[in-house]
Amino acid sequence: MSTLNTLVEALADGSVEVVDLSQPLSEETPILQLPPPFANTPGWKLHEISRFDERGPGWYWNWFEGGEHVGTHFDAPIHWITGRDGEDVTRVPPRRLIGPAVVIDKSAEAADDPDFLLTVDDIHAFEREHGPLPRDGWLLYRTGWDARAHDQAAFLNANETGPHTPGIETATARWLAEESPIVGLGVETVGTDAGIAHGFNPAFPCHSYMLGAGKYGLTQLANLAQLPPTGSVLVVAPLKIVNGSGSPARVLALVPGR
Ligand code: 23J
Numbered sequence: 047m048s049t050l051n052t053l054v055e056a057l058a059d060g061s062v063e064v065v066d067l068s069q070p071l072s073e074e075t076p077i078l079q080l081p082p083p084f085a086n087t088p089g090w091k092l093h094e095i096s097r098f099d100e101r102g103p104g105w106y107w108n109w110f111e112g113g114e115h116v117g118t119h120f121d122a123p124i125h126w127i128t129g130r131d132g133e134d135v136t137r138v139p140p141r142r143l144i145g146p147a148v149v150i151d152k153s154a155e156a157a158d159d160p161d162f163l164l165t166v167d168d169i170h171a172f173e174r175e176h177g178p179l180p181r182d183g184w185l186l187y188r189t190g191w192d193a194r195a196h197d198q199a200a201f202l203n204a205n206e207t208g209p210h211t212p213g214i215e216t217a218t219a220r221w222l223a224e225e226s227p228i229v230g231l232g233v234e235t236v237g238t239d240a241g242i243a244h245g246f247n248p249a250f251p252c253h254s255y256m257l258g259a260g261k262y263g264l265t266q267l268a269n270l271a272q273l274p275p276t277g278s279v280l281v282v283a284p285l286k287i288v289n290g291s292g293s294p295a296r297v298l299a300l301v302p303g304r
């Protein structure tokens with residue numbers, strides 16, 4: 047039997063399950079807040095065209111507006127100045143949108159310290175237990191922040207000193223971009239960088255190094271707790287927005303079932 051037939055059977059008998067890693071996209075979806083003088087993204091909005099009424103008696107449909115970087119979304123290399131000559135979202139090879147995923151769980155650490163930063167040592171410790179990071183795969187960084195995604199204030203966790211959300215160290219960003227075999231980093235927070243990363247050198251190092259290396263970002267993921275540390279397969283589906291710097295995305299994980 048072919049590999050794809052085996053997959054179809056595994057989906058049918060539950061030995062492979064599908065976990066939806068996307069957050070719902072609505073006017074309540076939390077959005078990034080950059081400090082002045084920077085421009086900010088609008089959030090998501092649906093506008094009704096007709097709903098079984100005089101505008102369209104037999105059909106319901108909407109149009110929408112919203113930023114590319116709203117909700118569960120994909121960062122393409124051209125989003126950042128370091129990747130400005132790289133791929134827009136239409137040029138990302140589809141082959142790079144499907145791959146193995148591993149999950150590093152730092153939810154306990156992030157609960158104690160909202161400014162927790164993942165280190166290269168943390169990744170090496172994970173590798174000693176679970177094996178090397180997957181080539182052309184995704185590193186998914188669980189922080190427990192998905193539990194806050196229904197509430198903009200709790201999700202951004204800002205005070206007078208700015209936002210406080212977990213992220214990765216500058217050295218980790220550089221190592222993931224330049225040394226590791228992964229294709230991208232996925233997080234539960236509003237961006238792939240820490241809340242305090244505007245003050246790092248370079249500013250927003252995860253964006254700077256990863257997108258500069260032609261790698262990708264995925265944000266506002268849900269349900270990472272349902273994934274094993276290794277052994278799942280990610281399917282990432284951003285919209286094919288011409289010249290897009292990113293896009294809201296449906297992100298699905300295939301995981302071992304019963
Ligand atoms: C623009 C500037 C800074 C950041 C971001 C966008 C994002 O997080 C994003 O969604 O790419 S930190």
Ligand code: MN
Nearest residue numbers: 115120121292
């Ligand atoms: Mn983004």
